[in-house]
Amino acid sequence: MSALGRLRPTLISPTYTRLWFGQAVSSVGDAVFSTTLVLWVATVLAEGKSWGPQAVSGVVLATSVAVMAVGPLAGVFVDRWDKRATMLGTEVLRGVLVAALTAVAFVPVEDLPAGVWLGLIYATVLALNAASQFFTPARFAVIADLVTDEADRARAAGIAQATGQTAWIIGPPLAAPLLFAVGLQWALAFNALSYLVSYFAIRTADLTPVATASAPGTATDTAPGTAPAAAPAAAAKARGKAAAAAERPGVFREFTAGLRFFGRNRFLVALLLLTVIGQLGTGALSTLNIFFATRNLHASAELYGYLGMAMGIGGIAGALAAGRVVQWIGARRTTWIGLMASGALLVLYSRQTGFPAAVTLLFVFIVPITMLNTAMAPLMLAATPQEFRGRVVSVFYPVTRLAAMLTAVLSGWLAGSGLQGFSGSVAGLRFGPIDTILAVSGLLVVLAGVYARLALPAVEAAPAAKPAEPAEPAAGPPAEPSGSAEPAETTLEGRP
Known part of the structure; x- marks a missing residue:
């Protein structure tokens, strides 16, 4: 308990510590994944080929295309959706995508043409980074709702940046031994497992203050895990959501x-x-x-x-x-x-x-x-x-x-x-x-x-x-702080 108590001032709150741990594991998994793909394409798939550098650069290009093509519109949906559900959904999607690529990686490399391998890799990287365009703004909104002090916000962003930097110190040295000692499949499986860890960290965190603002009249939503309200209240809630959907541009x-x-x-x-x-x-x-x-x-x-x-x-x-x-x-x-x-x-x-x-x-x-x-x-x-x-x-x-x-x-x-x-x-x-x-x-x-x-x-x-902001919606900035406001870590660097 004393050790956890010493961590609290640095990691904002106990629940933030849980979220940080999940994201830290996921960040290391991303670093291992990216490095593994570059190493495998350069040293296995394109070994001795003149098109090797172009094949490797395609991984970077797929990432950039996802950011610029999906990123601008993703924010519209993130502003509409429940932030916690968005984060959970993207972790599930990313985990399934990497698991699917892991399954394909059990196929001997010579059984598929190089173009097919590259197409699968580029498509997976593109989809993973497209999903990230929803996860990152949702995480940004979470920290905005749950941490209001300027110094605490900077501290949370600093923790996230330090975690990202550390992941890229730890991840690449792990990637080469995993790839060359146990094979591509298990290096990819490491990243799939990291998304699972992140999912459970978010799932078990108390993020109820960051529910998406719905229509006026939905402030009486019941808390997660409690019995539903009476039928009239549920009907009024449904009518409020329907009206909000009808009025939404x-x-x-x-x-x-x-x-x-x-x-x-x-x-x-x-x-x-x-x-x-x-x-x-x-x-x-x-x-x-x-x-x-x-x-x-x-x-x-x-x-x-x-x-x-x-x-x-x-x-x-x-x-x-x-x-x-x-x-x-x-x-x-x-x-x-x-x-x-x-x-x-x-x-x-x-x-x-x-x-x-x-x-x-x-x-x-x-x-x-x-x-x-x-x-x-x-x-x-x-x-x-x-x-x-x-x-x-x-x-x-x-x-x-x-x-x-x-x-x-x-x-x-x-x-x-x-x-x-x-x-x-x-x-x-x-x-x-x-x-x-x-x-x-x-x-x-x-x-x-x-x-x-x-x-x-x-x-x-x-x-x-x-x-001037409109009237405060029912689920706006936390009107009911739980004593352990725990934002998901965020950073404006998007990760470098």
């Missing part, structure tokens, strides 16, 4: 209403613009860091993994510290200071020529990046009414994912063609194509910090930017 109208709300809210637009500009730094780094390590740092390719490890550890440190920092200086200051600091550190990183110093700087660079991502969670929640939260998240994620993709393509083109052969010197400092792109990206991130300092109002003024 179409999906397209709700989607466009969400877009209009987002576009007219200068606070949300500013947050989105800051995130997009921030992708200029992290996107360019993720694309070019391997070339920076081998060319500028003169390190062997085998040492490249240590750069990723430094970023993972820095991400954990930044995420765990974010809640306390937000409590000290506020989410707004954390955001603009984090942008300025990370941009300056990226510029400094671009000037490195030695591997040990570069590893240290990369660790320090990712700390403020993770902290500002975490700080944006309470800022977005403060500026978004309950009825628009699903749609706001479903606009935010696809746009930032698109920005990351475009940044990766642009930086790759500049390094490979646009600036190929570029060299110069300023004040005795020599510049090549890779370090120049990273340095310019860092300067743009610093400018984003300046913009954030001017554009973001004080945190306490953020809610004033939203339009």
Whole structure:
């Protein structure tokens, strides 16, 4: 009991701890799954084939297509549906999809054409990430309803980011032994089992305060596990739901209403613009860091993994510290200071020529990046009414994912063609194509910090930017806190 008591301040509440555990297992399963597919396609299915890199890139493309094609409209349905039921349903769907692929994986690889294998893998990845577009906004709405304190919201987002970073430190090293020692089937089965764990964690958590707002008159819904009310009350409830369904606008109208709300809210637009500009730094780094390590740092390719490890550890440190920092200086200051600091550190990183110093700087660079991502969670929640939260998240994620993709393509083109052969010197400092792109990206991130300092109002003024909310529905922000408000962990990074 004493150990659990010590965990409560960090993990918000005992029920949140249950939800965190389920999501942590699921995140590790996702990391194992993604790494396993890449390894299997590259080393088994496409071994020695010239189309191997394109086959691997198809996995990433399937993920991006799901985010951008399904994400924007998913928020409309999430705003309509019960959040707990949405989370449970998506976990069941994802578990069944992975279990089906696991069953197919027992077929010897040579018995099916490579095109069939790739089609099955791409279709599964696409469907899994499409389901995630419903799970993530539902989880975001859960944390918004159950955690109202700014510092607690930042702490919950920080826990989620730290968990995600840890999963990607644990998962990939697990994937290779599972794949090569016991086979593809059992590596995939690990992920299917992780969804089962997440399902039971959500199922057993007390999330009754986050039931979807229905029609007026449904406030007398009985609590789960209790006997139904009298027949007249049940009939009135049914009539209220029918009336709400009749009055509800179409999906397209709700989607466009969400877009209009987002576009007219200068606070949300500013947050989105800051995130997009921030992708200029992290996107360019993720694309070019391997070339920076081998060319500028003169390190062997085998040492490249240590750069990723430094970023993972820095991400954990930044995420765990974010809640306390937000409590000290506020989410707004954390955001603009984090942008300025990370941009300056990226510029400094671009000037490195030695591997040990570069590893240290990369660790320090990712700390403020993770902290500002975490700080944006309470800022977005403060500026978004309950009825628009699903749609706001479903606009935010696809746009930032698109920005990351475009940044990766642009930086790759500049390094490979646009600036190929570029060299110069300023004040005795020599510049090549890779370090120049990273340095310019860092300067743009610093400018984003300046913009954030001017554009973001004080945190306490953020809610004033939203339009007047309608009368509180029966199942709005928790009118009946149970003493252990337990939001599902969330993050605005969507997971990087």
